[in-house]
């Protein structure tokens with residue numbers, strides 16, 4: 001069992017609309033880094049305005065941090081969070097090789113999506129929302145065409161992890177990597193993230209709001225951009241949806 005990290009507060013809620021919305025409501029009274037865990041969410045949101053289902057048994061957590069850097073640097077915490085998730089999956093299942101990281105911040109299990117992260121910045125705070133399919137995964141026909149198959153730890157790995165246990169391990173892994181990020185910057189996080197990256201060196205497609213780029217996934221640069229080698233040369237992509 002991981003020790004709860006010093007300096008972090010923890011709030012467990014039974015049902016809430018969204019831990020991201022709850023985090024925003026609590027901002028005026030929050031002191032120090034705070035984890036919110038909901039055992040059920042009724043109106044959770046995912047990236048690009050999509051809905052996110054959190055039935056009981058899945059993990060829905062949000063970390064509230066005071067933002068100390070400019071927005072570009074603060075946003076690199078999506079890599080800190082996804083790497084912390086990777087270590088948490090490795091620790092709770094004992095099967096690290098089953099997991100991989102998909103740019104910018106999904107976690108894959110056997111090539112399908114098992115966890116997603118949504119970062120929101122409000123005033124001087126950063127709010128990191130994390131959803132994990134521990135027990136249930138949405139039906140494949142509930143996700144949009146071309147999206148990866150949703151996976152769950154229980155169904156696809158035959159491992160049952162309680163959301164509160166998952167939070168304890170994740171909070172500890174996150175705190176360790178947050179210290180590393182603050183002390184040494186993005187470089188060690190970036191190296192460790194790339195070591196677990198899905199499809200590095202392979203041809204992938206990144207779709208932005210306006211364009212689609214297909215090329216070899218070469219790197220993630222020091223600003224967190226996806227570097228694709230296309231027929232027109234190297235393209236640095238800041239925000240996109242990636243398709244394999």
Ligand SMILES: O=C(O)CCCC[C@@H]1SC[C@@H]2NC(=O)N[C@@H]21
Pocket residue numbers: 017018019020021041043044045046047048050052054059060061062106115116117118129130131132
């Ligand atoms: O689209 C994604 O991949 C991101 C999903 C993020 C879902 C989490 S669950 C906890 C937090 N509360 C929300 O409403 N969303 C995030």
